[in-house]
Amino acid sequence: MKFFYNFPEVPFIDQSVITIGMFDGVHLGHAKVLTECVKIAQKKGISSIVISFSNHPSSYFNPNLESKNSLLSPDKEKIQWIESLGIDFLFMIPFDHYIAHLPAKNFIEDILLAKFGISDLVLGYDNRFGFQRKGSVDFVNEHYSDLIHAYSIDVAKLEEEIISSSVIKEYLVLGNLTKTTSMLGRNYSLHGKVVHGNHQGRELGFPTANIELENSDKLIPGLGVYLSYLKVDGNTVCGVTNIGNRPTITKDKYISIETHLFDFQEDIYDKEVELFLLEKIRDEKKFNSLPELIAQISADVQYAKSQLTKIHIAS
Numbered sequence: 001m002k003f004f005y006n007f008p009e010v011p012f013i014d015q016s017v018i019t020i021g022m023f024d025g026v027h028l029g030h031a032k033v034l035t036e037c038v039k040i041a042q043k044k045g046i047s048s049i050v051i052s053f054s055n056h057p058s059s060y061f062n063p064n065l066e067s068k069n070s071l072l073s074p075d076k077e078k079i080q081w082i083e084s085l086g087i088d089f090l091f092m093i094p095f096d097h098y099i100a101h102l103p104a105k106n107f108i109e110d111i112l113l114a115k116f117g118i119s120d121l122v123l124g125y126d127n128r129f130g131f132q133r134k135g136s137v138d139f140v141n142e143h144y145s146d147l148i149h150a151y152s153i154d155v156a157k158l159e160e161e162i163i164s165s166s167v168i169k170e171y172l173v174l175g176n177l178t179k180t181t182s183m184l185g186r187n188y189s190l191h192g193k194v195v196h197g198n199h200q201g202r203e204l205g206f207p208t209a210n211i212e213l214e215n216s217d218k219l220i221p222g223l224g225v226y227l228s229y230l231k232v233d234g235n236t237v238c239g240v241t242n243i244g245n246r247p248t249i250t251k252d253k254y255i256s257i258e259t260h261l262f263d264f265q266e267d268i269y270d271k272e273v274e275l276f277l278l279e280k281i282r283d284e285k286k287f288n289s290l291p292e293l294i295a296q297i298s299a300d301v302q303y304a305k306s307q308l309t310k311i312h313i314a315s
């Protein structure tokens with residue numbers, strides 16, 4: 001797959017199937033839409049194109065609502081997941097004044113037709129595009145049916161609940177990894193680098209790899225202790241992760257993400273890692289003494305190890 005951060009200046013291709021959307025998280029609902037694009041493209045022998053945005057439309061309309069603007073999948077991850085579904089071209093354009101005010105008619109005529117020779121448009125059940133969200137399957141069928149076949153993809157649900165990026169974000173904030181995993185179709189993960197902490201973990205008997213996130217826009221799940229595994233140097237190592245401000249030791253203002261890895265003694269400072277979260281074990285707590293914190297972490301480790309006997313983690 002090839003990806004670009006701007007629309008091409010000149011006509012790019014003469015026939016294509018296109019979908020448009022933020023696709024944050026590339027969850028199972030998104031996968032249905034993207035897979036349909038690939039299917040149509042293969043059947044017709046044409047290219048599949050995704051038009052997405054490098055910033056969330058909500059960050060344009062509500063720039064101050066930071067929590068709402070965090071992403072399940074910043075660019076790098078979005079590119080990876082969209083590519084894995086077989087899409088040919090991804091355009092991640094800034095959601096700016098021009099895009100926000102571009103009427104659906106111009107979106108279709110100046111971009112979809114002029115630059116990409118669109119023959120098929122696939123949209124999710126509630127997907128809209130163009131100024132005031134006027135662009136839809138009905139709009140295309142009404143005005144452009146001689147040029148474009150427009151398809152709407154059925155809503156994807158999990159146990160009667162609509163799968164959506166905002167619902168997944170809510171589950172992550174609540175620490176519900178079971179729902180998150182089922183809606184994403186994979187484990188939620190955080191990319192980052194192992195950095196130095198206060199070097200206290202070792203003294204407590206539980207060294208922790210402190211992870212600095214690669215992307216500050218990435219949504220951090222709710223504070224607490226999680227059953228998890230870490231990919232480092234091509235190896236998969238299980239452990240327990242604390243996400244929080246460590247009220248027992250020092251109430252940090254910032255949130256730290258730190259993982260104690262099982263049966264592991266290596267120095268992994270400065271390594272690039274991917275941390276996968278499987279299950280929330282408990283909320284973070286302020287203990288009255290260090291021995292109480294240590295006893296609780298021991299219990300967390302014991303519980304996590306017993307859970308790990310019941311699940312398979314692909315290496």
Ligand SMILES: Cc1cc2nc3c(=O)[nH]c(=O)nc-3n(C[C@H](O)[C@H](O)[C@H](O)COP(=O)(O)O)c2cc1C
Pocket residue numbers: 196197198199200201202204206207208209210225240241242245246247248249258259260283284285286287293297300
């Ligand atoms: C599994 C696990 C659970 C933890 N739970 C708590 C907690 O409930 N409350 C707390 O204040 N700190 C908690 N911590 C954080 C420890 O206080 C932290 O690991 C210690 O401050 C070492 O930090 P360092 O890596 O910067 O040296 C937890 C850490 C781990 C690994």
Ligand SMILES: Nc1ncnc2c1ncn2[C@@H]1O[C@H](COP(=O)(O)OP(=O)(O)O)[C@@H](O)[C@H]1O
Pocket residue numbers: 194195196197198199200201202203206207208209210259260261262263264265266267268269
């Ligand atoms: N079992 C382990 N789990 C996590 N990190 C480990 C482990 N064994 C060794 N390490 C290394 O030790 C570091 C953590 O030690 P710690 O005393 O908690 O220091 P820091 O406060 O800098 O994180 C990790 O970053 C990693 O390089």
